[in-house]
Amino acid sequence: MANIKSQIKRNLTNEKARLRNREVRSEVRTAIRAVRTQIANGDADSAQTALQAASRKLDKAVSKGALHKNNAANRKSNLAKRVNALRA
Numbered sequence: 001m002a003n004i005k006s007q008i009k010r011n012l013t014n015e016k017a018r019l020r021n022r023e024v025r026s027e028v029r030t031a032i033r034a035v036r037t038q039i040a041n042g043d044a045d046s047a048q049t050a051l052q053a054a055s056r057k058l059d060k061a062v063s064k065g066a067l068h069k070n071n072a073a074n075r076k077s078n079l080a081k082r083v084n085a086l087r088a
Contacts (some may be wrong), residue, residue: 024066032059035079044087053081 002008032053038047058072 009033020064021066023066024061028054028057028061028067032075032079035083039082039086042086044083047083047086052077 002011017022031050035047035050035054038050055076058067058076062069062072
């Protein structure tokens with residue numbers, strides 16, 4: 001444990017950020033899982049709707065700093081490719 005007051009404060013803020021980021025990333029994973037479930041079921045319309053929701057959550061995670069923008073872009077691209085293949 002740190003003895004320096006500023007480091008003790010920094011440890012507390014880091015822990016809060018870690019918990020916040022974990023929650024955001026969990027929501028993203030849940031949204032992505034919903035898209036993959038719809039793709040597995042073969043339901044193109046539901047998959048498209050779930051993809052929109054997942055894209056929104058990914059963008060919000062980027063704006064909150066929980067994910068890197070390229071990571072979110074790659075995930076969105078991968079999901080969109082799979083949904084579009086289902087629609088074709």
